[in-house]
Amino acid sequence: MPGGRPRSFDADAALDRALEVFWRQGYEGTSLTDLTTAMGINKPSLYAAFGNKEELFGKVLARYLDGPGAYTAAALDAPTGREVVERLIHGAVALTAGEDTPEGCLCVKSVHAGGPDSHAVRQDAVAVRKAGEAALRRRLEQADDLPSHYEPAALAALVHTISDGIAVQAAAGRGRDELRQVADLALRALLD
Amino acid sequence: MPGGRPRSFDADAALDRALEVFWRQGYEGTSLTDLTTAMGINKPSLYAAFGNKEELFGKVLARYLDGPGAYTAAALDAPTGREVVERLIHGAVALTAGEDTPEGCLCVKSVHAGGPDSHAVRQDAVAVRKAGEAALRRRLEQADDLPSHYEPAALAALVHTISDGIAVQAAAGRGRDELRQVADLALRALLD
């Protein structure tokens, strides 16, 4: 009883194209025409496969976390607390100033979508960020190699903050090499 | 020979209203209707007094730097390098998590306007940021009380990065009290 015309595009590949557009231009700066052009499909196909713009963004955000942003979860598997922090900070540079991807961080960009129609999108981004920081805090609670004056929650917040700063710097055009120096200096200040 | 009907609104006050809207909603998230409503004037008056949306934003950005953002220049007058850094970081918290102003930083938000029509605005914000950091670097070059392993340029970049991170955190909803703790912890890591 199924049947029907098969779709002529790869949904995952199309989602990746949508990710790149949203990542580069932000939610508000991206039109449906931008999306359909980049994805190589037309609007009815987009709506049938992904829902409206807001829902598509939700799926793109999930893919972002699962792909380019996966380092944040992976970093928590490092053996020591210091190494967790190092991986997060270096990972932020690699992500936000990567050579084959747009500059900046999709999540940070989305937090700054302030228009009336972007409320849900901003909330999504905020929720993702909060969950990530909570996971980092829990991981740091189990580390015993960090300078003793750090409370895990406070250190998690600070690492998150520095990571955000790196994303802004990348979005504002600072290059990868310079950004790596900033990251190394931050790590020395934090961990030495 | 002058004459003519006098304008029925205070241009400076209107600019302040425009500032608040842009600050809260970002450049792309703000429509002319949002602006005229907040400013209490209609479109022809807006265009006659401030030019188009892009030019208005330029004037708003200048006013932002001269008003809420003036602490960045004022901080450079502090007697010691340490105090300069402290004022900048604490000032970032006060600015981005102030109780009577929108959360976040207009300049950081504007950097994240990624749409095709926002190119000039993003460039403006980037230029302002670059100038600010250069001024900070020059000030730090003349400080002799900072930990000796800091190069002024690198420290300026790191302080700027942390300041950006604070702005993102504020935009993402972290409250003032928590943010102050983050700032204090960052200062201890940087300067102790």
Place this chain on the structure above:
DNA sequence: GAGATAACGTACCGATAGGTATAAAACTTG
């Protein structure tokens, strides 16, 4: 008070926003 000047309010402009109705096309199942 008569002109000249400039800001005002309204009503409008083309372009584009996000989103959909409709019908042709491409497949699976019987």
Place this chain on the structure above:
DNA sequence: CAAGTTTTATACCTATCGGTACGTTATCTC
């Protein structure tokens, strides 16, 4: 091959976008 199903492409919808033409109103100068 015919029926049923789903995707495709085109063409269109309303609302709003940034921006402006135009006639009215208020002021200054003479």
